[in-house]
Structures are given as C-alpha cells and as structure tokens.
Amino acid sequence: GESVGLHLPTLSVQEGDNSIINCAYSNSASDYFIWYKQESGKGPQFIIDIRSNMDKRQGQRVTVLLNKTVKHLSLQIAATQPGDSAVYFCAENPPPPGGGNKLTFGTGTQLKVEL
C-alpha cells in the first residue's frame, strides 16, 4: 500500500541553526501535504500545508518544499529555538479511494534543540 515515511527518526541541531526535516511520499497522485508539530504529552498542531500545484510555501520561520519529481517533502525551520523541540510529522492526502477525507501520516522525526 501507499505510505509516507521519514528519512531520519531523530535530528539534533544547535539553537540558532536552521533545521531541515525530510519526508518521502509514495503516492504520486497525492494533492495535499501537511506538517504537524507534536510536543510531549500534547496533540499534533498544524504548522503549514502545501498543495501539489506549488513547490514552495513559506510561513513564519518555516518553509515547506515539495519536489514532485522525486516525491519528497521537506520542512525548513529558520533560527531554531528551544521551543521547536518536538516530533514533526508529515501527512499526505491522496485522492480517493485511498484518500479523500483521509490523511496518511508519517512516523515522525524527533527534533532536539541543543543550547
């Protein structure tokens, strides 16, 4: 079946550096992608989304890049702060029948910010 996966389970960065979290997806027909942040003991929180007709989208300190040729998604966090320490998930929304109103989540990357 289709799946969304992450290249690295844990990423450690120094405070102030930029972080890049990667995600590979396998359904070339997926038309919507989302990044979520999950702090310890809490529910996932929306960060940013991107549609398949775009290759880049920027938010506050975050940028998502979409490369449909190699089915790769990345989340870039500028000037990483201690509050960015969390698990980051990518998710895709494939078209029906596998998608539609369903999101498929990756397994997550733990981002650790070192002071």
Place this chain on the structure above:
Amino acid sequence: NAGVTQTPKFQVLKTGQSMTLQCAQDMNHEYMSWYRQDPGMGLRLIHYSVGAGITDQGEVPNGYNVSRSTTEDFPLRLLSAAPSQTSVYFCASSRARVNTGELFFGEGSRLTVL
C-alpha cells in the same frame, strides 16, 4: 473556544471491558476523526465523519465503533477491549474536507488495556 475536548485523559481497562472515549468540538466543524498513535507507527486513522449521521472507516477500524448524532460530538466506543488497543487516542476536527485546511487535534486519551 475550547477547541477539541477529549475525555478521559487516562484510562485503564481490563481485557473484555467496554468503554467510550468522548470527543466534543465547539468550532462547528463538519469533519471529525479518531486516530490512534503507537510508538514508531505515527498516527493511524480509525474512523471519521464528514457530518452528523455520516461515518466511515479509516485504516484500522476493527474493534471500534463510532456514531455522529450531533455536529459537536463524536464518541469512540470499544466494545470488548484487547491489549492491542493500548494506545494514545486523538480526536480531530476540521471545517470540511481534510484538504481544505488544518486539522485541529485534542490533547489525547491514553488507554491501557491489561
């Protein structure tokens, strides 16, 4: 607004017991869903609903029932709990389809089945 509220936050069950995880949202969202989160497996969709009176299965529906009698509430029922259902459960909601905007999650319900 309280957002998405889940109760209870923690629950311990014995094998074979039944229980209901409650989920309520006050954002007038049409779409609601339940996920379970297990270590190393990310979030997996159990059931979802696109509106009152409409429910559908997700990726891992076996052992769980849902109903959507109102827009606000979407309870998840375990009819006969099994140790494999030990997990953290998250309820989520959004305005309409999941690809029209962000999905709002509750704080989670941690369930242990002995």
